[in-house]
Amino acid sequence: MSKLILVLAGAVVFIGIQLVPCPTKNPPVETSVEWNSARTRDLFHRACADCHSNETVWPWYSRIAPVSWFVSDHVIKGRKDFNISVPGEVEIDEIVHKIRKGDMPLGSYLLMHPGARLTEQEKNDLIDGLKKTF
Numbered sequence: 705m706s707k708l709i710l711v712l713a714g715a716v717v718f719i720g721i722q723l724v725p726c727p728t729k730n731p732p733v734e735t736s737v738e739w740n741s742a743r744t745r746d747l748f749h750r751a752c753a754d755c756h757s758n759e760t761v762w763p764w765y766s767r768i769a770p771v772s773w774f775v776s777d778h779v780i781k782g783r784k785d786f787n788i789s790v791p792g793e794v795e796i797d798e799i800v801h802k803i804r805k806g807d808m809p810l811g812s813y814l815l816m817h818p819g820a821r822l823t824e825q826e827k828n829d830l831i832d833g834l835k836k837t838f
């Protein structure tokens with residue numbers, strides 16, 4: 705009996721937290737980037753765009769609380785630091801530094817997006833392309 709109550713309480717909490725509004729809607733894209741090549745664009749979209757543009761692809765699990773809270777927090781903070789979809793400075797030195805150090809993309813993101821892991825060659829190509837683009 706008490707187990708059933710726990711399960712029910714858990715279900716109620718789980719359903720309840722789904723009602724907390726979570727910003728998994730993308731703001732409009734205000735600027736389009738003149739990529740130096742399709743490869744740079746592809747690499748950036750593979751590894752960075754989900755958190756550094758307004759073209760975030762939200763997987764189904766990213767819309768379910770409490771996962772949605774962590775994911776949207778990363779996206780909001782990432783976009784705040786730099787967002788290729790809105791006008792503003794792109795600090796290329798900082799970007800190069802993050803890619804070289806392996807700080808970006810975030811580890812938790814790579815866990816769920818193994819395809820975002822870049823080889824050394826791909827990192828070099830991305831850095832090179834971003835320098836030419838921005």
Ligand code: HEC
Nearest residue numbers: 751752754755778781782785798799802803808809810813
């Ligand atoms: C899962 C989301 C996510 C992805 C994917 C991601 N970032 Fe970030 N990025 C963040 C967050 C969150 C921050 C702010 C917190 C921090 O600095 O750790 C950030 C910050 C940054 C900063 C600013 C650092 C500073 O101190 O000002 C740079 C530059 C950056 N990311 C580059 C990249 C590049 C390049 C890629 C792709 C190779 C990438 N990021 C992919 C989430 C992400």
